[in-house]
Amino acid sequence: MATSTASATDCNETCDVLIYGTGLVESVVAAALAWQGTNVLHIDSNPYYGGAWAALNLDELKAWTDRVNSASNNTPFLDAYLYISRNLDPRKYAIDLSPHILFTRSDLLSLLIKSRVSRYLEFKPLGSFHTFEQDSFEKVPGTKEDIFTSQTLTLLTKRSLMRFMKFVIDWEQNTTVWQEYKDEPISKFLEEKFGLDVPQIVELVHSIGLLPTPKTSTEVALAKIKRYLTSMQVYGNFPAMYSMYGTGGELAQGFCRSAAVAGAVYRLGSKLVGFDETTGVAELESGEKIKVAEKIISSETVATQDEEVTRMVAVVEKDCKEWFAEGESAAIVVFPVDTLDGNQAAVQVLVMGSGSGQCPSGQAIWYLSIQESGELGRKFLYVALEKLEEAILRESTQDFEFAVNEEEIAYLPNGLPVISSVRLGESLRNFTPKESLKYLLKLTYSQKSTVSPIEPPADSKLIYSAAPCFSLAFEDIVDQAKGLYELVTGTTDDFFDVDFEDEDDDATVSAAAQDTEAREFSDDKDEDVGGHQYDFEEVAGEMTI
Amino acid sequence: MSSRKKTMLKVIILGDSGVGKTSLMQQYVSKKFSNQYKATIGADFLTKQDVRVDDRTVTMQLWDTAGQERFQSLGVAFYRGADCCVLVYDVNNAKSFEALDSWRDEFLIQASPRDPESFPFVVLGNKIDVEESKRVVSQKRALAFCQAKGNIPYFETSAKEAINVDQAFEVIARNALIQEESEEYSSDFSDPINIHLDNERGGCEC
Numbered sequence: 171m172a173t174s175t176a177s178a179t180d181c182n183e184t185c186d187v188l189i190y191g192t193g194l195v196e197s198v199v200a201a202a203l204a205w206q207g208t209n210v211l212h213i214d215s216n217p218y219y220g221g222a223w224a225a226l227n228l229d230e231l232k233a234w235t236d237r238v239n240s241a242s243n244n245t246p247f248l249d250a251y252l253y254i255s256r257n258l259d260p261r262k263y264a265i266d267l268s269p270h271i272l273f274t275r276s277d278l279l280s281l282l283i284k285s286r287v288s289r290y291l292e293f294k295p296l297g298s299f300h301t302f303e304q305d306s307f308e309k310v311p312g313t314k315e316d317i318f319t320s321q322t323l324t325l326l327t328k329r330s331l332m333r334f335m336k337f338v339i340d341w342e343q344n345t346t347v348w349q350e351y352k353d354e355p356i357s358k359f360l361e362e363k364f365g366l367d368v369p370q371i372v373e374l375v376h377s378i379g380l381l382p383t384p385k386t387s388t389e390v391a392l393a394k395i396k397r398y399l400t401s402m403q404v405y406g407n408f409p410a411m412y413s414m415y416g417t418g419g420e421l422a423q424g425f426c427r428s429a430a431v432a433g434a435v436y437r438l439g440s441k442l443v444g445f446d447e448t449t450g451v452a453e454l455e456s457g458e459k460i461k462v463a464e465k466i467i468s469s470e471t472v473a474t475q476d477e478e479v480t481r482m483v484a485v486v487e488k489d490c491k492e493w494f495a496e497g498e499s500a501a502i503v504v505f506p507v508d509t510l511d512g513n514q515a516a517v518q519v520l521v522m523g524s525g526s527g528q529c530p531s532g533q534a535i536w537y538l539s540i541q542e543s544g545e546l547g548r549k550f551l552y553v554a555l556e557k558l559e560e561a562i563l564r565e566s567t568q569d570f571e572f573a574v575n576e577e578e579i580a581y582l583p584n585g586l587p588v589i590s591s592v593r594l595g596e597s598l599r600n601f602t603p604k605e606s607l608k609y610l611l612k613l614t615y616s617q618k619s620t621v622s623p624i625e626p627p628a629d630s631k632l633i634y635s636a637a638p639c640f641s642l643a644f645e646d647i648v649d650q651a652k653g654l655y656e657l658v659t660g661t662t663d664d665f666f667d668v669d670f671e672d673e674d675d676d677a678t679v680s681a682a683a684q685d686t687e688a689r690e691f692s693d694d695k696d697e698d699v700g701g702h703q704y705d706f707e708e709v710a711g712e713m714t715i
Numbered sequence: 716m717s718s719r720k721k722t723m724l725k726v727i728i729l730g731d732s733g734v735g736k737t738s739l740m741q742q743y744v745s746k747k748f749s750n751q752y753k754a755t756i757g758a759d760f761l762t763k764q765d766v767r768v769d770d771r772t773v774t775m776q777l778w779d780t781a782g783q784e785r786f787q788s789l790g791v792a793f794y795r796g797a798d799c800c801v802l803v804y805d806v807n808n809a810k811s812f813e814a815l816d817s818w819r820d821e822f823l824i825q826a827s828p829r830d831p832e833s834f835p836f837v838v839l840g841n842k843i844d845v846e847e848s849k850r851v852v853s854q855k856r857a858l859a860f861c862q863a864k865g866n867i868p869y870f871e872t873s874a875k876e877a878i879n880v881d882q883a884f885e886v887i888a889r890n891a892l893i894q895e896e897s898e899e900y901s902s903d904f905s906d907p908i909n910i911h912l913d914n915e916r917g918g919c920e921c
Contacts (some may be wrong), residue, residue, distance in 0.1 A: 261827040279910070427759075
């Protein structure tokens with residue numbers, strides 16, 4: 171324990187920094203501080219790790235629902251409605267309260283590797299990004315090969331898309347192209363500057379950029395679109411991945427273990443009930459007093475009124491493998507704006523199969539979310555749920571065959587046949603499933619963005635961390651953690667500046683990954699397509715015939 | 716044999732603080748390895764490669780509690796995927812022996828193995844090098860406990876003097892391997908991504 175000069179008369183314990191809450195950001199800070207040599211006491215009022223980021227079993231989920239709906243709710247969540255069918259084994263499920271995916275080129279992944287926290291985790295690939303169009307799910311062409319080999323895109327569209335992809339990889343440098351559109355909607359920019367059509371704009375904005383609306387400013391949107399493209403082919407034919415058994419909560423536990431290895435002390439199920447700013451003494455519900463020498467970082471914030479995301483979780487009795495890529499166990503489905511009776515924000519769906527470790531085999535979990543509040547948000551989620559249900563029943567029914575007539579086949583300018591998607595949509599609309607889908611669990615709830623309950627003075631010992639972000643991908647985690655770290659230590663120079671001795675090659679890997687960023691897509695060399703070169707050439711041959 | 720996938724066994728070591736969990740791991744792993752684990756950083760997990768179990772060669776990953784057991788704050792991720800659970804107590808400390816049952820329960824709840832009845836545990840009574848007069852838990856009492864819990868293998872060890880450590884871990888490895896193989900057939904999981912772009916720390920594959 172640290173030597174404390176203050177009179178810690180009736181204190182049970184002392185520490186330099188007390189961190190309250192084991193959410194992802196707090197856990198990253200805990201590990202960073204512990205490795206830097208700070209004496210950290212990390213506590214959580216829950217009996218599990220992860221706070222608002224946790225993945226819960228069904229018993230924990232029931233308790234969580236009660237807490238969220240109680241008067242003493244201190245979470246960023248509210249209005250939870252839970253249905254669980256009988257006879258489910260509670261421990262076979264991990265319901266993610268704020269599911270997030272990890273792009274393969276991101277500062278968070280680099281940190282996971284550098285800190286060696288990645289060794290505690292198992293990552294699975296996520297390469298299936300679908301856009302809901304005309305009652306069917308279109309697989310998003312996310313690479314140059316996809317575009318090149320696509321049978322539904324015209325040559326003109328292909329050329330425009332290629333031109334855009336080449337631009338967006340270096341968009342930060344090519345300011346002349348987008349400067350005048352900086353604060354204009356991305357849809358306007360894509361249409362006017364690259365002549366892209368609505369379907370391509372929708373896919374770029376919603377599925378590749380994972381943005382809620384095409385009104386997003388060009389500057390913000392370009393960074394998000396680039397994120398997807400530079401993440402392709404880093405580990406394989408997928409841009410993103412996720413940790414098994416839960417997303418942010420598992421990462422948080424990994425960082426907490428790392429902190430513990432570096433000497434941080436952990437106490438779950440410990441509620442903080444008071445803190446005296448002048449004496450620096452914190453009090454736990456158990457009555458224990460802790461002398462805090464430097465700072466308290468607290469995740470206990472209050473919800474704001476303005477921003478809200480509405481979420482739905484559905485566990486279905488279908489494996490949903492029809493939506494997954496070969497060897498994968500997860501997919502993303504996006505319902506763009508105006509596809510669900512007037513939704514002004516996209517509904518994003520993360521589908522997790524049993525290979526994610528979140529549910530038993532033969533089942534899948536659908537995580538739906540929309541940045542729209544309360545009743546209206548829930549309405550759109552239910553419409554999306556219905557569409558998902560229709561789609562999975564249709565696609566998983568084996569005796570259903572497409573009766574394709576000659577007139578439903580269109581021919582592209584290059585002579586390749588393609589089934590008209592409009593016709594396909596019509597025939598699918600007329601399809602009535604023979605079976606119905608069984609829901610084993612349904613949960614809806616809202617999540618607010620948070621603010622500090624009080625604005626602490628600059629020299630305050632008490633600082634606050636933020637609740638999970640609304641975005642489907644992890645965003646700003648490392649930056650937020652660095653911000654808190656700086657408030658404690660005064661610098662970020664030594665943030666995870668740890669020499670892991672003989673295994674420091676890990677650090678070299680992540681540094682190299684950062685370096686090569688942006689280069690991958692910018693030049694048209696053959697290495698670009700990596701292992702897919704063969705496919706590429708083969709199809710190229712076909713096209714010239 | 717070379718065509719066979721490399722087998723990695725995860726073993727977790729539970730027990731009250733101070734019973735010698737880390738010492739046991741280090742005695743077992745570093746004894747046969749010249750390139751010892753550098754203990755400059757805290758206890759995380761230790762890897763012992765090329766462990767022979769009958770005609771098989773396996774790698775054992777021994778997970779330490781990293782101090783998170785002190786306030787029962789290990790978290791579910793720690794327990795995940797364990798192939799064997801080692802329960803350690805100090806023969807000179809009655810409380811550490813009495814805690815074995817709750818550590819076992821905690822493991823079964825958190826790890827929720829497919830078949831709790833057959834999941835392999837091994838109990839180690841450590842610190843037998845301490846003078847006999849200080850001993851408070853008799854071998855008879857320990858054996859009775861192990862028998863009552865489904866014939867758990869029991870060893871009396873000294874991490875300090877390397878008594879029975881290798882013998883105990885031989886049984887741990889064998890039982891972990893049996894468990895791992897029984898899980899393998901029932902699992903529909905595809906292999907996770909190796910997120911290290913480079914060859915991982917130059918392990919000799921020859």
